[in-house]
Amino acid sequence: MDRIEKIKELLKDNPIDSFLRHALALEYIKLEDFTLAQQTFIELLNDDPNYVGSYYHIAKLLESQNEKEKAIFYYEKGMEIAKKLNDRHAYNELQSAYEEYLY
Template structure:
């Protein structure tokens, strides 16, 4: 039986433009403690689909986990810009709160 990670990797191979599967793969890497692979996958997702809003919060958290506070703040700010463009008030609030907490 294939692991969740193997299934997600296969889904991404089958459809490189599937943002949801790529996001799930990055989250699975984080769950497994592979922050660098997660960051690489999040970055790839941002390059392919910069409007995919959920990636910003989780990528910033991954940067925080890696001790890369400046990179985390940058990603939060980029996410805030996208959330404003999409008029997504919930995401805007979450991203702003996370950025405020980071900058305390």
């Protein structure tokens, strides 16, 4: 059983597990299935907007797909959430990537 199948099997028991959904999206990126990766991240963030680590990854994915406005949206939204959660590490990573992307 490959990693995606294992993750999907685990999700059957807990379909809203943010960690597993994040891991699934990362596996889709590895397979270069960017549509499924993006969809998985968006669904995850719609259900769990405080899962701050996913903002960085979806923004990077969108950046790689030349979707500048969407990437900027997720960087900014991620920074907003990280600030709200007082997660300085996540905030700094998002801000650094955001500034590197813009400048």
